[in-house]
Amino acid sequence: MRSRLPVMRDRRRYMVFELESEGHLDARDISLEIQSSYLSLFGDSGGANPRLISFDGRFGIVRCRNGHAEELRAALATVHTIAGFRAAIRVRGVSGTIKTATEKYIPQSSIKPEEHRRRVDLKGISGVIVSTRGHEIDVSPDGHIEGLDTRYLGLTYFDLEGGCDYADGTSDGV
Amino acid sequence: MYYEPRVHVLPHGSSSPSRMALVARRLGFSGIIVMSINGSGGLQGLDAAHRIGGISLAIGVEVTSKDPRSLRGRISALRDRYPFLAVHATNESLLREALDDPRVDLVVNSGFRLTVPEARSAKRNQVALAIDLQPMIRLRGASRSRWLDLQRYNVRVARKFGISLMITASPRSHLDLRAPRDMIAMAHILGITREEALDALRLPGRILEMNQRRWASPGVEVLEERANYLKRDGGI
Numbered sequence: 001m002r003s004r005l006p007v008m009r010d011r012r013r014y015m016v017f018e019l020e021s022e023g024h025l026d027a028r029d030i031s032l033e034i035q036s037s038y039l040s041l042f043g044d045s046g047g048a049n050p051r052l053i054s055f056d057g058r059f060g061i062v063r064c065r066n067g068h069a070e071e072l073r074a075a076l077a078t079v080h081t082i083a084g085f086r087a088a089i090r091v092r093g094v095s096g097t098i099k100t101a102t103e104k105y106i107p108q109s110s111i112k113p114e115e116h117r118r119r120v121d122l123k124g125i126s127g128v129i130v131s132t133r134g135h136e137i138d139v140s141p142d143g144h145i146e147g148l149d150t151r152y153l154g155l156t157y158f159d160l161e162g163g164c165d166y167a168d169g170t171s172d173g174v
Numbered sequence: 175m176y177y178e179p180r181v182h183v184l185p186h187g188s189s190s191p192s193r194m195a196l197v198a199r200r201l202g203f204s205g206i207i208v209m210s211i212n213g214s215g216g217l218q219g220l221d222a223a224h225r226i227g228g229i230s231l232a233i234g235v236e237v238t239s240k241d242p243r244s245l246r247g248r249i250s251a252l253r254d255r256y257p258f259l260a261v262h263a264t265n266e267s268l269l270r271e272a273l274d275d276p277r278v279d280l281v282v283n284s285g286f287r288l289t290v291p292e293a294r295s296a297k298r299n300q301v302a303l304a305i306d307l308q309p310m311i312r313l314r315g316a317s318r319s320r321w322l323d324l325q326r327y328n329v330r331v332a333r334k335f336g337i338s339l340m341i342t343a344s345p346r347s348h349l350d351l352r353a354p355r356d357m358i359a360m361a362h363i364l365g366i367t368r369e370e371a372l373d374a375l376r377l378p379g380r381i382l383e384m385n386q387r388r389w390a391s392p393g394v395e396v397l398e399e400r401a402n403y404l405k406r407d408g409g410i
Contacts, residue, residue, distance in 0.1 A: 020348075020349060021349075022349075040314050040315065040318075041363070070359045070362065071359075073355065073356055073359040074356070074359035074360045074362065074363055076356070077311070077352050077353075077356035077357070077359065077360050078310060078311050078360070079311075080311050080312060080349070080350070086347065086349050087349065088349040088350070088351070088352075090201065090353060091353070091355070091356065122218075123218065124184075124185065124218060125184070125218070134196075135196060136193060136196055136197070136348075137193075145188055148187065148188045148346060148347070149347075150188040150347045150349065152188075153184070153188050153189065153190070154188065154189030154190065154193035154194075154197075154347060154348040154349075155189070155190045155192070155193055155219075156190060156192040156193045156196055156222065156226075158192040158219075158222035158223065158225050158226060159190045159192055159193075159218075159219045159222045161222070
């Protein structure tokens with residue numbers, strides 16, 4: 001006799017998420033934070049039983065029990081800081097198998113870390129560009145950000161146009 | 175269709191209006207309302223944000239003050255200049271005053287239980303109540319449990335008296351923005367049903383649209399204005 005009947009197996013859902021954060025985080029940090037925010041919101045008796053399946057630095061997959069995906073979505077939305085870095089977890093989709101989750105929701109694109117340390121000098125804002133993603137730019141300000149808890153300022157290519165000496169219309173828009 | 179009704183940008187937050195707009199568009203919003211605190215101006219980068227397609231950006235005003243008298247004065251001064259007016263009620267007398275003023279679109283209640291007279295006046299004056307999810311994201315443990323209890327009570331009162339709700343994450347950085355589906359999942363924990371949450375997310379857009387039209391009096395819209403109507407009708 002089989003030790004576990006296939007019909008008795010829990011059905012699972014796989015939730016693909018994208019991490020936005022101000023620093024580099026590894027799978028362990030993400031896993032701990034997901035567990036702790038889920039437990040904090042739903043307690044020990046919460047039924048989703050979340051497990052981090054994979055994380056590549058930007059996209060990740062969390063497993064949960066079928067029927068508890070909305071609970072997990074709420075718990076992921078309450079994540080605001082991971083290992084001391086401001087972060088946000090954006091759910092991209094939910095699927096029944098790892099294969100379809102990967103194929104459907106994990107696109108091939110990347111965030112570029114900024115190597116040339118270009119400067120931004122706008123009215124009231126000055127700093128160094130840290131990373132870019134499409135039209136979005138993170139700027140490390142020269143001064144301290146008063147009363148706010150983020151490390152970087154979130155700007156876009158549209159803010160720089162005409163204000164930055166280096167606005168040259170390159171592919172990343174800066 | 176879905177709006178984030180209370181966005182704080184530079185210098186009150188750490189992201190520019192255009193970054194907020196880009197991230198909100200990616201998350202599935204069709205519009206955001208950027209708040210000018212007490213109409214002080216000083217918001218940076220609005221021109222850049224208006225160039226972003228696929229998302230509408232409105233400038234609203236968030237009014238707050240220490241006492242109800244000066245709150246009334248500020249509302250009078252700012253109402254006609256902005257299509258959306260919210261009041262941040264930091265004490266109970268402000269909350270009472272704001273819910274009793276039909277010129278107010280949205281009241282952000284920072285931690286008070288709604289009383290029956292307050293709920294009645296909110297219904298009468300069609301003032302919406304904001305469900306601010308930021309404490310749910312920030313707090314943990316006992317303080318969040320207390321906050322959840324309070325919000326569940328206010329949601330029940332709002333449902334009983336037919337007060338409309340708006341759901342906001344009150345973002346001060348693009349990392350604070352939450353997708354509409356995430357907000358619905360979080361609102362579910364407060365006892366807000368899916369349909370109520372969808373209405374709450376659509377309401378800011380509807381109110382903006384109503385406020386951008388011109389009303390002569392409640393229920394009477396000015397469609398066309400003719401300055402010389404007396405002359406045409408042969409009156410003078």
